[in-house]
Every structure is written in C-alpha cells, then in structure tokens.
Amino acid sequence: MKFLPSLLLLFYAIAFSQSADSLKTYSHRLQLDTTKTAQRDTLALPDSVKAKIRPKTDTLVQVYQKPLNNKSYFNNRNEFDFTNYRYAGDILKSFNLDFLNDYGSIGQPNETYLYGVGNNGISYFEDGIMQNSRLQNFFDLNSIQTESIDSVEIAPLPRGFLYGSFNNMVSVNFITRDFVPPQPYTRIKYYQGPNGEAMIDGLFNQKIYNKFDISFDFTNRKFDYLYANSAYSNWQTKLKIKYYLNNKINIQGTYGFENSKVGLNGGVNIDTLIQNNLNVNEYLYSDIQAPVNSYLSTQNYKFHYLNLRMLSTYFDNSITDFNVYYKFDYTELNQPTDTTYYKTVNKNKIYGVSLRQDYKKDLFDFQFIGIYETSDLKYYSSTDSSFNYYPVSYNNFSASAVASLHLLDSSLVPSVFYKFSNESGNNYMPELNGSYNGYGADITYNPFDKLKFYLGFSNFRTRAGSNYSHSFEAGITSSFGSLFADVKLFKRGALQVNNLYPFLNNTNYFNQDLTGIGANINYMFWKFLLETQTSYYQTGNSSELLYLFPKISFTGGVYYKNIVFSNNLNLKTGLLYTFIGKRNSSVGELNSNWKLDLTAAGEIKKVTMIYFTWENLLDNKYYIIPYYPMYRRGIRIGLAWELFN
Numbered sequence: 001m002k003f004l005p006s007l008l009l010l011f012y013a014i015a016f017s018q019s020a021d022s023l024k025t026y027s028h029r030l031q032l033d034t035t036k037t038a039q040r041d042t043l044a045l046p047d048s049v050k051a052k053i054r055p056k057t058d059t060l061v062q063v064y065q066k067p068l069n070n071k072s073y074f075n076n077r078n079e080f081d082f083t084n085y086r087y088a089g090d091i092l093k094s095f096n097l098d099f100l101n102d103y104g105s106i107g108q109p110n111e112t113y114l115y116g117v118g119n120n121g122i123s124y125f126e127d128g129i130m131q132n133s134r135l136q137n138f139f140d141l142n143s144i145q146t147e148s149i150d151s152v153e154i155a156p157l158p159r160g161f162l163y164g165s166f167n168n169m170v171s172v173n174f175i176t177r178d179f180v181p182p183q184p185y186t187r188i189k190y191y192q193g194p195n196g197e198a199m200i201d202g203l204f205n206q207k208i209y210n211k212f213d214i215s216f217d218f219t220n221r222k223f224d225y226l227y228a229n230s231a232y233s234n235w236q237t238k239l240k241i242k243y244y245l246n247n248k249i250n251i252q253g254t255y256g257f258e259n260s261k262v263g264l265n266g267g268v269n270i271d272t273l274i275q276n277n278l279n280v281n282e283y284l285y286s287d288i289q290a291p292v293n294s295y296l297s298t299q300n301y302k303f304h305y306l307n308l309r310m311l312s313t314y315f316d317n318s319i320t321d322f323n324v325y326y327k328f329d330y331t332e333l334n335q336p337t338d339t340t341y342y343k344t345v346n347k348n349k350i351y352g353v354s355l356r357q358d359y360k361k362d363l364f365d366f367q368f369i370g371i372y373e374t375s376d377l378k379y380y381s382s383t384d385s386s387f388n389y390y391p392v393s394y395n396n397f398s399a400s401a402v403a404s405l406h407l408l409d410s411s412l413v414p415s416v417f418y419k420f421s422n423e424s425g426n427n428y429m430p431e432l433n434g435s436y437n438g439y440g441a442d443i444t445y446n447p448f449d450k451l452k453f454y455l456g457f458s459n460f461r462t463r464a465g466s467n468y469s470h471s472f473e474a475g476i477t478s479s480f481g482s483l484f485a486d487v488k489l490f491k492r493g494a495l496q497v498n499n500l501y502p503f504l505n506n507t508n509y510f511n512q513d514l515t516g517i518g519a520n521i522n523y524m525f526w527k528f529l530l531e532t533q534t535s536y537y538q539t540g541n542s543s544e545l546l547y548l549f550p551k552i553s554f555t556g557g558v559y560y561k562n563i564v565f566s567n568n569l570n571l572k573t574g575l576l577y578t579f580i581g582k583r584n585s586s587v588g589e590l591n592s593n594w595k596l597d598l599t600a601a602g603e604i605k606k607v608t609m610i611y612f613t614w615e616n617l618l619d620n621k622y623y624i625i626p627y628y629p630m631y632r633r634g635i636r637i638g639l640a641w642e643l644f645n
Contacts, residue, residue: 061247062180063311065127066319066358068163068173069367069402071444071454072153077177080152082572082601084611084638086199087221088144088152088174095154096518096533097488099549104623104630106197106223107232107262109140109299113549114170115157115471115490116514116537121497123164125173129307129325130164134350134375135392136504137166137497143258143303145236147189147201147640148217150177157473157490158440158456162400162419165352165373167438167462169469169495180213181205191611191638196224199638213242227629228292229263249312256305264333266293268627285621285629294335302330321356341384349376365404365413372397379503390503394426394433414443423463429500436461440471450479464496484522491515513540527562529572531555550592552581557599573600575617585626593622595630608641 067074073095080091089112092098101111101118111118124131124139132139155163155171163171184206192198198221205215216239223232235258242252269291273280283290307325314320327350335342352373359366377392400419407413422435438460445453454475459468475488493513516537523530533555537546559574576597583590598614612635619633 062178062244063248063250063313063319064178065175065311065321066356067151067153067175068125068128068155068171069159071159071442072155072173074151074153076151077149081603081609081640084599084601084613084636085146088141088146088149091146091149091152092141092154092172093555094520094533096486096520097490097516097535099535099553100624101548102624102630103267103628104625105226105230105232105628107142107221107234107260108230108264108628109142109262111548112141114154114172115160115492116516116546116549117168117170117492117495117497118548121168121495122170122172123160123166123168125164125171127176127309128163128173128321128356129323129352129354130166132164132166132168133329133331133346134165134348134373135346135377135379135501137168140301142221142234142260143236143301144174145201145217145219145238147187147203147219148176148238149174151175156442156454156456156475157471157492158442158458159402159417160471161438161458161460161469162402162417163369165371165396165398165421167419167421167436167460168497169471169492177203179205180207182207185642187640187642189609189638189640191636193615193636194632194634195226196222197636198222211244213240213244215240215242225263227265227268227287227290229265229295229297232260232262234258234260248314249310252307252309252311254305254307254309256303258301258303260301262299264294264297264299264335266297267625268629269293270627281621284623284627285632287629287632290629294337296337297333297335299334300330300332302328304328315359317361318357318359321354321358323352323354325352325354326350327352341382343380343382345378345380347378350374351376363406365406367402367404368399369401370397370399379501381503388503390428390501392426392428392501395424397422397424411446411448412443413445414441416441417458419460421463432463432500436463438468442473452477462496464500467494467496469494469496482524484520486520488518489516514538524561527560529557529559529561529574531557531559547584550581550583554579568605570603570606571600572602574598580624587626590626593620593624595620595622609639611636611638611640613637 075091075094080094083090085091086106089100089110092112092114093100095114097115099113101113103110112122114122120137126144131143153173153175157170160170161167185204187203189201190199201217201219203217205213207213217237219236221232221234225231238254238256240252240254242250244250268284270280272291273283305327307323310320310322312320327348329348331346333344350373352371354369354371357368373396375394375396379390379392381388398419398421400417402415402417404413404415418437418439420435420437424433426432438458440456440458442454442456454473457470457472459470461468469492471490471492473488473490477486491514514537516535518535521532536552539546555576555578557574557576559572561572563570576599577594579592579594581592596617598617600612602610604610614635615631616633621629623629
C-alpha cells in the first residue's frame with residue numbers, strides 16, 4: 001500500500017494528460033532519434049535563451065532573456081528530466097568538475113564543489129540575480145524550485161568572477177521556464193521514497209487578456225527522519241505576472257516565498273559509541289540505535305523576494321535586461337543542549353538594481369553588467385547568560401564589460417573582459433571599504449559544427465584580501481557519430497574566499513594551487529548508451545590528499561535508451577555506478593567508497609514523465625562527511641505530468 005498514491009496519480013496522468021499537439025508550440029522537449037547519439041549537446045544554447053517559436057496571437061511577441069554568456073556549460077530540462085533528481089544540487093552533477101559533499105539526509109545544507117571551489121566561493125543566480133547570503137556568501141540549493149528551471153548554466157572558470165556583487169571564482173545561473181502557452185498550462189510532479197520522503201510541485205501558466213501572462217509555482221518537500229533529529233519540511237511558492245507593453249518591451253513582476261525547517265543532528269556521535277565499548281561499524285549504520293551529536297538543534301529559514309524586471313529589444317541589435325529587486329531572508333539556528341541554550345539569528349535585507357546591456361553589430365559583440373546594492377544585515381547570538389548584536393551595513397557597486405570579435409563567420413571568437421567593484425559604508429569592518437578589480441581574456445574556436453575549443457585566463461581580487469586570484473581553463477567539446485566527449489583542464493591559484501566577519505566563527509578558506517581535469521565521455525551503440533564522468537585533482541604537493549573533496553571520482557552508467565510501445569514511451573533505464581576516491585577530512589583520511597543504483601525514467605506521449613530509482617542497490621554502507629551515513633537501499637518513484645488541458 002505504500003506506493004498506492006503514486007499508482008493512482010499515474011492513472012490520472014495517463015487518463016487526463018494533455019495531448020502532444022496542444023503543447024508543441026512551447027514544449028522544450030526533443031524527440032529522440034534512436035539512430036543517432038543520444039547525449040548532451042553542450043555546443044548549443046538552452047531552448048529558453050534561443051529565438052524560440054513565438055506565438056502569433058494578435059501582436060504578442062515575447063522578449064527572451066539571455067544567459068550569462070554563450071560560452072557556458074548548459075544542462076537543459078530535456079536532459080535532466082531523465083535523471084530523477086531530488087533537488088538542484090543533483091542537476092549540477094552532470095558537470096564533469098562537480099562534487100557533492102552530501103550529508104546523507106534530505107534537506108541538509110549540502111556543499112557543492114565546482115572547479116574545487118565550495119561554499120563562500122560560488123555565486124548562485126536565478127535569472128541573473130545573485131541569491132547568495134550577503135553576510136555569509138553562501139546559498140543552500142534546497143531553496144531552488146527545480147520544476148520551474150528550464151536550464152542551468154555554469155560559466156567558464158575565467159569568467160566566473162564577472163557576475164554578481166562579489167568576485168567569486170565560480171558562477172552558476174538557474175534559468176527559469178519562460179513561455180506563453182496557447183491555452184492554460186498545468187504541470188504537476190510528485191515523488192515519494194523511504195522514511196517519509198515526498199515532494200509535490202504544481203506549476204500553472206495562463207495568458208490573460210491580450211497582453212498579460214500569469215504563472216504560479218507551488219512546492220512542498222518533506223522528510224520524516226532517518227536518524228534522530230533529521231526531519232525536514234519546505235514550503236515554497238513563486239508568482240510571476242508578465243505584461244507585454246509592445247513587441248519590444250516586456251515587463252515582469254515576481255514574488256517568491258520560502259519557509260523551511262530542518263533538524264541538524266550533527267551526525268552520529270562516535271565518541272559515545274567508543275566510550276560504551278560498542279562496535280562503531282555496527283551502530284554507525286543503525287538509524288534506530290545510533291546516538292547523534294544533537295537531538296535538539298534545528299534551523300528555520302524564511303525568504304521573501306520581489307523583483308520588477310524589464311526586458312527590451314527597443315534599440316536595434318541589442319537587448320536590455322533591467323531589474324529592481326528586494327530580498328529578505330531570516331535564518332534562525334537553535335542549538336540547545338540538556339544544560340545550555342544557544343541561538344543565533346541572521347536577518348538580511350537587500351535592495352538592488354541591475355542593468356545588463358548586450359549589443360551585437362556585424363563582427364562586434366559587447367556586454368555590460370552594472371549592479372548596485374545596499375545591504376542591511378543583522379546578526380544576533382544569545383546564550384543563557386549573554387546577548388550579542390552585530391549590525392552590518394554596506395553598499396556595493398560593480399561594473400563588468402566583455403568585448404568580443406566574431407571572426408571567420410563566427411567560428412573564431414576572441415574576448416577580453418574587465419570588472420570593477422567598490423564597497424563603501426561598511427560600519428562593522430571599515431577596512432573592507434575600497435575598490436578591487438579583475439581582468440581576463442578567452443577565445444573559442446569552432447572549426448565546424450560538432451567541435452569546439454576553449455582557452456581562457458583571468459586575474460581578480462576578492463574582498464577577502466589584497467592578493468590576486470588567478471585561473472586558467474582549456475577545454476574541448478566534440479560530437480562525432482555515436483561518440484561525445486567534453487574535457488576540461490583548469491588551474492587556479494591564490495584563491496581566497498570569505499566569511500570575513502569574526503562573529504560567524506568561520507575562517508577564510510585559502511588554497512594556493514590546484515589543478516584539475518574533468519571529462520564526460522558518452523557512447524551510443526544501437527539502443528544502449530554508455531555515459532561516464534571522471535574528475536581528477538592535483539595540489540602543489542603531489543603526495544597530498546585533498547581536503548573535503550576527493551582526488552579522483554568517477555560515475556559511469558550503462559542504459560537502454562529507446563522509444564518503445566508504438567512510439568508512446570521514450571525510455572532510459574540502466575545501472576549507475578559511483579566511485580569516490582580517498583580524501584582528507586577533519587577526522588583524518590577517509591577511505592574510498594562506491595554505490596550502485598538502478599534507475600528508470602520514461603516519457604509517455606511527450607507529456608508525462610515516470611520515474612523509478614532503486615538507490616544503493618547492493619546496500620553498501622558508507623559516508624561522505626564524517627559521520628553522516630549515506631542513504632541505505634531504498635526505492636523512490638515519481639511522476640510528472642501535464643494535464644487538464
């Protein structure tokens with residue numbers, strides 16, 4: 001009876017799903033040609049940022065946003081829809097220089113590493129607006145409503161610092177779905193798994209009157225518990241109203257809200273097991289008997305977001321993206337024990353204006369991004385005997401420019417870029433007031449359609465120190481017949497990211513030198529698809545193991561991929577093997593580990609997705625972060641469908 005709700009929903013999905021014909025004017029999905037290689041084409045931009053099919057009702061013409069830049073890595077919905085992802089961090093796993101430091105429980109603030117850069121060094125954007133906490137320079141990917149994502153882009157390492165309020169080394173942009181349906185559009189996704197894991201998301205979009213479009217996205221995720229104090233609940237909603245002033249100017253208003261609570265048990269208490277002479281390996285993976293470090297610690301999070309946006313092609317050969325936004329986030333961390341009380345509260349208010357201007361004329365391409373923000377941040381901490389209050393406020397201005405030439409019929413594109421940033425009015429740490437900048441150059445070469453080369457470098461300062469961080473990246477992407485390859489080589493040095501404020505009790509993370517290589521190699525043979533992803537990192541000391549992320553990791557999947565049942569089901573099913581090499585941690589060297597998953601994803605009549613995952617098929621016992629055991633063997637099923645046309 002456990003999966004009865006899902007079976008009932010599947011029945012309704014098939015019975016009431018929209019027809020493919022009714023959706024074809026704005027569907028982003030691609031029909032699989034099984035005679036060709038079925039794999040990611042990173043040479044192309046995502047559907048949402050191309051010149052899509054435009055509705056011809058009256059004179060309504062939509063102006064579409066552009067990505068951060070067209071040299072980014074992209075993962076589109078028609079690709080990650082077949083991966084049975086849980087949250088936004090899973091969508092990033094397709095990037096070949098990604099590693100997820102997973103706490104092994106739903107809703108935890110996992111840390112994603114890209115190019116070997118983790119928390120406080122990555123800028124996360126939604127539709128070009130930076131989402132990071134302005135106090136901690138951190139963003140929890142659980143806060144992204146995944147079902148509203150059209151595509152995700154990761155900027156090349158040399159360009160990562162160009163975007164956002166801070167000069168972070170890496171930039172990730174989640175591009176939301178943006179289309180005008182010819183008739184009311186409804187999409188619902190539901191999944192459930194062990195230990196009360198469940199998610200439901202409802203998306204509705206409708207054109208109202210002649211020049212208005214309204215969309216609404218509602219999400220609830222929840223997890224009962226695995227180990228003590230690991231329950232999670234998250235409620236999210238987003239409302240968008242778009243007004244088409246004319247064929248060249250679109251105005252959009254967005255309101256977003258989130259309310260979440262998660263238990264922070266601190267992992268299994270190994271010291272207690274040792275003191276009681278208990279077998280650590282036996283009790284570590286016993287979710288009922290294992291003691292945890294905290295039975296009471298919780299984190300509550302609230303978020304409000306308002307944005308007024310104008311997209312315009314009013315001037316010839318250009319697109320303007322202008323935003324006025326307000327963000328409020330509230331984080332409450334409760335860490336009581338049996339004898340003491342400790343609580344911290346962080347309230348952030350951000351007022352911002354951003355302008356992006358893209359201009360292209362003949363061989364010349366120019367991009368300008370300007371951002372001005374006022375941050376009003378308040379941090380409180382209290383114990384049984386004390387109360388501390390730290391008000392922080394500052395203004396931040398940044399301006400970046402990219403100039404490119406399109407040579408040899410745009411097959412050769414050299415670019416140069418520069419960014420200027422200034423912080424002023426910092427009342428808590430006036431030494432941070434001042435200016436810092438960065439510069440770089442890159443070049444792409446497409447000798448023909450299925451082959452691309454990339455080479456770039458940059459130098460920039462962060463607000464954390466006076467030294468310049470530097471980065472270098474070289475890459476090749478090719479797709480010949482049944483073989484696809486995407487290989488990246490990078491080197492970075494003098495990376496310094498922050499939490500700067502001493503009351504946060506965090507230290508700067510500094511890595512002088514890191515080299516890495518990542519590769520996606522995919523091969524299609526008849527109806528079978530082989531997908532592999534490998535990353536390897538090297539520090540200045542060749543014998544040194546890396547801290548927190550492994551020197552080597554590998555993911556390989558063998559899938560049956562075909563359109564079956566009289567062309568009604570687009571199916572991808574197979575085995576996925578994941579290997580994580582040795583690495584260092586706060587408790588010493590961690591052994592390598594692995595797991596095997598059985599996955600299946602299918603698309604029925606191009607409008608209904610069904611999912612099945614048998615996770616950790618062989619029930620391997622392991623952890624990535626000490627001591628947070630990873631998911632045990634379990635089955636997760638789900639579906640997403642477009643219905644009630």
